[in-house]
Amino acid sequence: MDLEQARFNMIEQQIRPWEVLDQNVLSLLAAVRREDFVPPVYKALAFVDTEVPLPEGQCMLAPKVEARLLQELKLQGHERVLEVGAGSGFMAALLGHQAQQVVSLEIRPALAALARANLQRAGVANVMVGEADGSRPVAHEAPFDAIVLSGSVAEVSAATLTRLKVGGRLIGIEGQEPVMRAVLITRVAEHQFKRVELFDTVAPRLSGFGEPSRFAF
Numbered sequence: 001m002d003l004e005q006a007r008f009n010m011i012e013q014q015i016r017p018w019e020v021l022d023q024n025v026l027s028l029l030a031a032v033r034r035e036d037f038v039p040p041v042y043k044a045l046a047f048v049d050t051e052v053p054l055p056e057g058q059c060m061l062a063p064k065v066e067a068r069l070l071q072e073l074k075l076q077g078h079e080r081v082l083e084v085g086a087g088s089g090f091m092a093a094l095l096g097h098q099a100q101q102v103v104s105l106e107i108r109p110a111l112a113a114l115a116r117a118n119l120q121r122a123g124v125a126n127v128m129v130g131e132a133d134g135s136r137p138v139a140h141e142a143p144f145d146a147i148v149l150s151g152s153v154a155e156v157s158a159a160t161l162t163r164l165k166v167g168g169r170l171i172g173i174e175g176q177e178p179v180m181r182a183v184l185i186t187r188v189a190e191h192q193f194k195r196v197e198l199f200d201t202v203a204p205r206l207s208g209f210g211e212p213s214r215f216a217f
Contacts (some may be wrong), residue, residue: 003035010034010047010063018064022071028097029067037090037118051204052088055110058204060088061150065182065201069148072184072198073171075099079145082163084134085206089115091150092127102127103141105134107207134206135160144168151206152180161185161193173203 011029020026035046038060045052051059060066070091075081075098083092086106092115095102104127106112112131119127135157143165149156149172156174164170164187173182182198 006047007034010049014049014062014064015067018068020064020067020071024098025067025071028070028094029063032090032093032097033122034063034090036122037088037093039088054088055114056108058087058108058111060090061203065203066091066094068199069171069182070094070098072182073146073148073169075146081146081148082134082141082144083148083150084160085150086111086115086129087150089118089122089124089127089129091148092129093119093122093124095148096124096127099146100126103144104129105132106130107133146170147172149173149206152203153206156183156185161187166190171198173201177202 007030011026015029035043038046038052039054042052049062049064051062053059077100079099081095081099081102083095083102083104086092086104092102092104104115106115106129109131112129116129142163144163145165145168147164147170152173154176156170156172161170166187166189169184169186171184173180175181180202181200184196184198186194188194
């Protein structure tokens with residue numbers, strides 16, 4: 001398998017056609033070795049347009065979905081990011097290259113250990129992987145400039161949004177199968193949020209997120 005050709009094809013045939021045109025994001029996807037975050041048994045799927053199975057019944061999001069979420073978040077180099085759902089650590093690695101610090105919370109011990117090992121091997125030093133339920137706020141964490149939900153929720157909860165700084169934004173996927181949408185929610189004032197629906201997709205559920213109380217947008 002020609003890894004560099006496969007990586008190039010992934011970017012040009014899957015990611016670019018999905019309206020990912022930010023050159024910084026495309027260059028990052030060319031540089032960060034996705035294959036190093038894929039379980040060895042699934043190496044052949046590293047650049048395929050599909051979710052890749054992970055331990056404990058979890059999976060990596062499809063490359064084009066990861067890329068689009070990263071592009072829409074528009075991270076700045078000075079920002080502090082919370083990721084809920086570490087998975088294999090690949091999304092955290094991408095976030096780490098675009099932010100100052102990333103806190104990635106993973107409820108499953110095996111995945112938290114996998115993500116830590118992968119990130120350490122890749123030399124990503126500004127990501128901290130915590131073994132915790134990402135749906136439960138921890139006082140010393142917040143507030144964050146950006147939050148990424150690396151999986152779907154029925155609806156983004158009020159408790160999750162309160163972890164944002166004013167001016168901060170959250171990106172995630174919400175809804176019920178077969179209709180889910182990626183959403184970008186910005187905290188424009190202490191009690192005011194702006195919501196933009198981005199694109200339709202489907203993603204596995206994040207653990208720990210029950211039915212939320214609602215903010216009025």
